[in-house]
Amino acid sequence: MKKVLIIGCGYGGVVAAWRLSGYRKAVSVTVIDKGRYFNFLPLLPDSIGRRTPLQYLAFPIDKLSSIYSFTFVNEEAKFLNLDKSLVMTSQRNISYDYLIIASGSETNFYGNEQIKRFAYKLDNAVDASKIVTDLKAREFDAFVIAGGGYTGIEIATNLRVYLERFGEKKRIVIVERAPSILGPLPQWMKDYVQENLDRLHIEVLTNTVIEKIEERDLTVSGGQQFTNAMLIWAAGVKTADFLQNLNCEKNPQGRVRVDARLRLKHNCFVIGDASYFQHETTNLRMAVQFAIAQGTTAASNIIRHISGLPLRPFIPKDLGYLIPMANNRCCGNVLGRDMKGKTSIALHYLMSLYRAYGIKNKWCILKSLSRF
Template identity: 85%
Template sequence: MKKILIIGCGYGGVVAAWRLSSHRKTVSVTVIDKSRNFNFLPLLPDCIGRRISPRHLVYPIDKLSSIYGFNFVNEEVKYLDLDKSLVMTSQRNISYDYLIIASGSETNFYNNEQIKRFAYKLDGAVDASKIAADIKVREFDAFVIAGGGYTGIEIATNLRVYLEWAGEKKRIVIVERAPSILGPLPEWMKGYVRENLVRLNIEILANTVIEKIEEGSLAVSGGQQFNNAMLIWAAGVKTADFLQNLNCEKNPQGRIKVDANLKLKDNCFVIGDASYFQHQNIYLRMAVQFAIAQATTAASNVIRQIRGLPLRPFIPKDLGYLIPMANNSCCGNVLGRDMKGKTSIALHYLMSVYRAYGFRNKWGILKTLITGVGK
């Protein structure tokens, strides 16, 4: 029986384990993750504005283990030895015949210890709980979001919706080091989002960086000072440290470059955010849909390789993307069609409910979206 090891229990890891579960007579599957829970990332900002309970965005990995028949090791991976087919955690060395790396991504503080110490991040439900709780108990005068990408926009609009619900008029500022928000997205989308941010009285400081941060205050380039401010850091992500230290070709975020079959090495596959995959001269962006699709291909290729069959290349199908904002404005592109408005926001939440794990979580999310009351 071949030993298959999966690092990470996000969507990529769960789907890979699920796909392999039908081959239990020939393979044993072990999943390693430092968290005890699967975290549903797409709705984390909604814990602030729509007051979705963070408990509806987690699902115990132990339960997933029982459902899909894999072994679960709740430990953090520290080092990989691909030549010896070993994974080293903080407590043990684990050998494998095949490895699927699905470790996702995490907030990148760019080695700035001050920012890491004083800024809030949004990597999981625990982080969302902390932000939501501190907004209520700490009387911040301003809210600064570092990063004008998808996540930064979502966080800023959710903050405004929450503050309006609470009857508080506070300053919200998005700080973006690039000349404009939303990077390479089409100009019509940027314009649509900017107009909505103006309506919500959310400021944008482009070509600006955080220069100094202390507890309760920060300064940005250009001389502006924010006192008694909450800083939420959404200015980029990176792969886990054990991948950053791996000697192989990577992009600046630490994503591992893989071949057409998602392989890094003969018995090692990399998927999801950890994977830097090129198709038709374009590298795939980080997205749940690609993590799910790559997990299916990687699991299939592991079985095909065990059986001595030719591997199948991963051919992505881009279903599109949406930028949901908490006041029910939304824009994006779905199946090649530009979308904006209420239809697109409804599609976003329908897909979110569909992809959430557990009936109670699905019902909890749906009930909160309908009634506007989270618990």
């Protein structure tokens, strides 16, 4: 029996473990994760504005291990020795025959310890709980979101919906270092989102960075100051430290370059946000749909390798993307078709329900969403 080790229990890792669970006579599966819960990332911003209960956005990995018959090690991967097929945590060395790296991504503070100390982030349900708890104290006079990408937009609109519920008209500002929000997305999407932000009285400062922060007081480039402000950092992500330290080809985020079959080495596969995969002339973006598909391909290729069969290349199918905003406005592209409005927001939440784990979680998420 071959030993398969999976680092990370996000979408890619869970799907890989699920697929491998059908081959229990051929493989034993161990999953390493420093957290104890699978976090349902697509709806974390909704815990702020839509009051989606956080307990339904986190599923215990222990339960997943029982469902999919894997051994769960609740520790953090610290180092890899690919030549000796070893993963090192702070407590032990774990050997493997096959390795799947599915460690995802985390907030990138770009080495700024002051921002890391005082800013909020939204990597998991624990982070969301801290934001919601501190919002309830009603102690902030302004809210600054660093980053004008998908996540920053979602957070800002959810904050506005939250404040309006209590009749508060406090200032919300998105700070984006680039010349425009939403990076390389089409101009019509940027215009649609900007118009909605204007409607919600959410300010956008482009070509701007956070220059200084001291607890709740911060200064942005140009000298504008915010006092008693909550800073939420959504200005970029990076891979886990053990990948950052790995000697191999990576992009600036630390995503690891893989071959057409998702391999870094003959017995090491890298998937999801940790993987830097090029399809034709395009580098695949970070997205749940690709993590799921790559988890399936990596598991299949391990079984094929054990069986002496040729490995199959990963061929991505891009279903599209959506930018949901908390006041039920949304835009994006699905299956090559531009979309906006109620149809697209409904599609976003239907896909979220489909991808949630646990019947009780699905039902409770549906109930919370039906209030809007």
